[in-house]
Every structure is written in structure tokens, then in C-alpha cells.
Amino acid sequence: MSQILMDVTDGSEHCCVTQADSSLQRSVSDHTKTARMVREQYFTTTDESGALAPITDYIYMIGIYGWRKRCLYLFVLLLLIILVVNFALTIWILRVMWFNTEGMGYLQVNEDGLRLEGESDFLFPVYAQEIDSREDSALLVHSSENVTLNARNANGDVTGSVSVGPSQAEGFGQHFNISSNHDENVFYADVNGAVVGKGKLRVTGPEGAIFEHSVRTPLVKAVLNKELKLESPTRSLSMDAPKGVHVKALAGNVDVTAHFDIQLHSTAGLLILDAESVRLPTLPVGEARTSGDSQGMYNTYEVCVCPSGKLFISRAGVSSTCNERQDC
Structure with a gap:
């Protein structure tokens, strides 16, 4: 082909044909080398003895080699170490927290809720609908600062609260009611006042009870064999x-003591002293006056007693003047 082109073309065309021929030869050479490399890579030839033919330098290495391979192995080893550590921590947590099929340690989960055995410490608020103790033990709530129980409405506002602190106990609510085991009202208090229910209010302190204002009650009674003092x-x-x-002492005396005067008034009735004897032991004794002292005689009275026990006074004279008065 090259020879024919050289015969029909001039000198200038000869140069172009020569360049095209050279490019074609290089292309054919490249295709030949590529085919040889592929053939040497994927096919091997054996001789009659079964020995493999030598591999040429044109074989491509397929896979991850060098520093990339070492980094991959290191990453896999690191993942394996993390997996082992996580598994060991999981076993340790299960061992420490006492996880079992019924719950976690002393904390058991059942259909009714949670059951906790022994003593427990709560670091944050506890929200529960109902807290009960076992049938054979009491429920003890203890805190180093205070214990507060709050009741909230649907909006989250506190409607009732009971707080027991180290020095005082406080209660907050619209009503305060204490009932007996028979559902009888024992004590009730609200903004209008406090009411003591069935029974009686008993004060056993050595100083009794102190009231700043009035007290309304049908009966004031002392403890048996003790004195009752109103002061x-x-x-x-x-x-x-x-x-x-009505003031009554069944097994003792009734003493009325005053720093000044004791006055007994009856606006529309009688003043009755009913006793075996009525004594006035510290009455002053008058001095005898002369017969000429008529002014002193007019200022002197005598006490008269009727058969019914009525007392009245009559102006004193030389002799008794009670018979002259008919006030009985």
C-alpha cells in the first residue's frame, strides 16, 4: 500500500503518506502490546512437563496492598477491641445492677406496678399514683433536709402540700381533715375555723392550754384526780x-381568788349559797359606841336571815330590828 501511494503522488504527498504509515504502525504496535499483556495476565501456558510458564513484567496486581492494607487491618483490630470492651461492660453492668427475669435487683416489675424491697435513696422527685408498704411492715420516708408531698391538678398547679422539715412541719391546702379508722371526723380545719370532732379535746401539757381569744365549749373538765384551774x-x-x-367539784374544793374584789351579780334572779354552813371567818369586828353617838348608830346595819335562807339588812338599833322588817 505504501508503494502504490508513492507511485501516484508527488514529493509533498510522499511526506504525508510516510507520516500516516508511521502512525498506523505505532497503532498496530500498541494493540499488539495490549493484547500480549492481557494474554500474559489471564492465560498461562504449560509445557509438556506441566510446569507453569514464566510470568512477564506486564502483570497488573489486583487488590489492596501496601500501607492501605496495613491501615485496614489496624481498623479491623480496633473494631474488634471495642466490641470486646463493650461486651465486657455489658456483662459488668448486668452483674452490678442484678438484672434478672423479674426485674433489677430488689426492684421487681409485676402487673400491679413496681415492688421495691429494702431501703432506697431517691436523688430526684418521684412521681407515683400510689405508694404502699408491705403488709407486715411500715412505710418510712426519711430525708436529711425535708420531705414534701405535693398534689397537683390537671394544669400542673399545686393544690395541696405537706412538708416536714428539720424544725417544723407545714401544710398547705383548702381543707385539713383527720378521720378515724371508722371514717369518723376527728379534726377539721379551714379558713372559717377548726372543729374537733366526736369525743373531747384533751390537753395533757403541764401548763395546760393558752387561748388568746374566746373559747366556746359546753364542758371544761379536768383529768381524773387533777385540779382544774382557769386563770x-x-x-x-x-x-x-x-x-x-355550773361549777362543780365532786371530790374537792372550788377556790375563787382575786387580787382585788370578788363580785357576784344576778340581774334578775337570786344568789343562792346552798351548803351545810356558810362562814365568813375574816369579817371585821366593830367597836362599841356610846349611847350619845346617834350618827354612828344610823350608819350601822345588821344582817337578818329569813327561814327560807334569804338575807337582808336592817338598820341597827339598841336591840334587833329584824322583826320590825317584813322582807321575808
Whole structure:
């Protein structure tokens, strides 16, 4: 082909044909080398003895080699170490927390809720609908600072609270009610006042009870074989009742002591002293006056007693003048 082109073309064309021929030869040479490399890479020839033919330098290495391979092995080893450490930590946590089929240690999970045996410490607030103790033991709530129980409504606002601190106990709510085991009202308090329910209010302190204002009660009674004392050290003491005031001592005395005067008033009735004897032991004894002292005689009275026990006074004379008065 090269020879024919050289015969029909001039000198200038001869150069172009020569260059094309050279390019064609290089292309054919490259294809030949590529085919040889592929053939030497994927095919091997054996001689009659079965020995493999020598591999040429044109074989391509397939895979990860060098520093990439070492980094891959190191990464796999690191993952294996992390897996072993995680497995060991999981076993340790299960061992420490006492996980079992019923729950976790003393904490058991059942259909009714959670059951906790022994003592427990809570570091944060506990929200529960109901907390019960075992049937054979009491429920003890202990804190180094205070114990607070809050009740909230649907909006989350606190409607009732009970707080027991190291020095005082406080309660917050609209009503405060204490009932007996028979569902009887024992004590009730609200903004209007406090009511003691069925039974009686008993004060056993050595100083008794101190009231800053009035007290309304149908009966004030001392403990058996003890004295009952009503005292107002700096103010007055008044006892009022629409149907009468009855003071009675079954096995002792009734003592009324005052720093100044004791006055007994009856606006529309009688003053009755019913006893075996009525004594006035410290009455002053008057001095005898002369017959000429008529002014002193007019200022002197005598006490007269009727058969019914009524007392009245009559102006004193030389002799008794009680018979002259008919006030009985």
C-alpha cells in the first residue's frame, strides 16, 4: 500500500503518506502490546512437563496492598477491641445492677406496678399514683433536709402540700381533715375555723392550754384526780352562758381568788349559797359606841336571815330590828 501511494503522488504527498504509515504502525504496535499483556495476565501456558510458564513484567496486581492494607487491618483490630470492651461492660453492668427475669435487683416489675424491697435513696422527685408498704411492715420516708408531698391538678398547679422539715412541719391546702379508722371526723380545719370532732379535746401539757381569744365549749373538765384551774394572769376572765354557768367539784374544793374584789351579780334572779354552813371567818369586828353617838348608830346595819335562807339588812338599833322588817 505504501508503494502504490508513492507511485501516484508527488514529493509533498510522499511526506504525508510516510507520516500516516508511521502512525498506523505505532497503532498496530500498541494493540499488539495490549493484547500480549492481557494474554500474559489471564492465560498461562504449560509445557509438556506441566510446569507453569514464566510470568512477564506486564502483570497488573489486583487488590489492596501496601500501607492501605496495613491501615485496614489496624481498623479491623480496633473494631474488634471495642466490641470486646463493650461486651465486657455489658456483662459488668448486668452483674452490678442484678438484672434478672423479674426485674433489677430488689426492684421487681409485676402487673400491679413496681415492688421495691429494702431501703432506697431517691436523688430526684418521684412521681407515683400510689405508694404502699408491705403488709407486715411500715412505710418510712426519711430525708436529711425535708420531705414534701405535693398534689397537683390537671394544669400542673399545686393544690395541696405537706412538708416536714428539720424544725417544723407545714401544710398547705383548702381543707385539713383527720378521720378515724371508722371514717369518723376527728379534726377539721379551714379558713372559717377548726372543729374537733366526736369525743373531747384533751390537753395533757403541764401548763395546760393558752387561748388568746374566746373559747366556746359546753364542758371544761379536768383529768381524773387533777385540779382544774382557769386563770388570766394579765387580763380578765369571763364565763358567759345563755342558760347558766355550773361549777362543780365532786371530790374537792372550788377556790375563787382575786387580787382585788370578788363580785357576784344576778340581774334578775337570786344568789343562792346552798351548803351545810356558810362562814365568813375574816369579817371585821366593830367597836362599841356610846349611847350619845346617834350618827354612828344610823350608819350601822345588821344582817337578818329569813327561814327560807334569804338575807337582808336592817338598820341597827339598841336591840334587833329584824322583826320590825317584813322582807321575808
